Amino acid sequence: MVLTDIPLADLSVRGHGPVVTVQVSRPDVLNAFRAQTRAEFASVLDAVRTDDHVRVVVLTGAGRAFSAGQDLRELGGRLQNEEASDDQLRQGIEELQDLTRALLALPQVTIAALNGVAVGLGAELALACDLRVAAESAAIGFPEARRAMFQTNGVMWLLPRIVGLSRANDLVLTGRLVQAAEAGRIGLVQGVCPDADLASTVEALAADIAANAPGSLRLAKHLLRDTWGLDLAQVMTRETEGMLACLRSRDLREGTLAFLDGRTPHYEGR
Known part of the structure; x- marks a missing residue:
């Protein structure tokens, strides 16, 4: 739709x-x-x-x-x-x-x-x-x-x-x-x-x-909500999985290069 x-x-x-x-x-x-x-x-x-x-x-x-x-x-x-x-x-x-x-x-x-x-x-x-x-x-x-x-x-x-x-x-x-x-x-x-x-x-x-990376926003939004039902160890495990997803993303490369180049990053959500 x-x-x-x-x-x-x-x-x-x-x-x-x-x-x-x-x-x-x-x-x-x-x-x-x-x-x-x-x-x-x-x-x-x-x-x-x-x-x-x-x-x-x-x-x-x-x-x-x-x-x-x-x-x-x-x-x-x-x-x-x-x-x-x-x-x-x-x-x-x-x-x-x-x-x-x-x-x-x-x-x-x-x-x-x-x-x-x-x-x-x-x-x-x-x-x-x-x-x-x-x-x-x-x-x-x-x-x-x-x-x-x-x-x-x-x-x-x-x-x-x-x-x-x-x-x-x-x-x-x-x-x-x-x-x-x-x-x-x-x-x-x-x-x-x-x-x-x-x-x-x-x-x-x-x-x-x-202006922030869509993938990072999605991960942060849902984990912040979910933490109320999780203990610290579970949260840290979810954080690890989230970090791994970011490390594999094209947006992380774009964000890093933009910082080094002194320009605004253009994130695609990938």
Whole structure:
């Protein structure tokens, strides 16, 4: 599947080459995800995954929100369907979880550009990204307990590893909204910038990352995630295998020659 061949109504995709920006474009409902949004997002991630030209994927929203989560109007209709079986409900939950699984499995580096509020599913997808940068007016929260709901997209695994268990307890058990400045202080986001500078800040960060060797980025991304389930000996074994893969690559030769020549390397991902 090719990105340009995907019919999109709820999303827009910008950029060709090393950096692609995926924007949720439902500003009238604060970029809430309906079934169509989820399906389009899944198709875009599937196309990106196999595109060797893409090195960084930026996720953002249109208007004043990153994403307000699930479309409550659509969700309310499902909840009123008393005939839905547990299997049907479970399928709907797992389809949402598949978005997080797809983000985590992407070989490309992912950046959430938080242009506004991110709650519920929006906050969960931001957690699944490798990096998060927030505009000063942005806020992020996990308000499920306030709505008699529960987190569904790996929050209980991801959030404590990002901000620590004590802060994760605070955010999940209170359900409070965290403003960008506090999110930066606790490490929930890696950077905060003026609203007007968000696009240029993320663009510079994405370009900086995309200039690195794709093979090294892929190896680093996945091993950094996997270390939580491995001991030191296992990590060092994986590091050895990663180093061997780099030593066999054409990109290592290019990087070395570029350094010696005093020029910018041109990596091919091979």
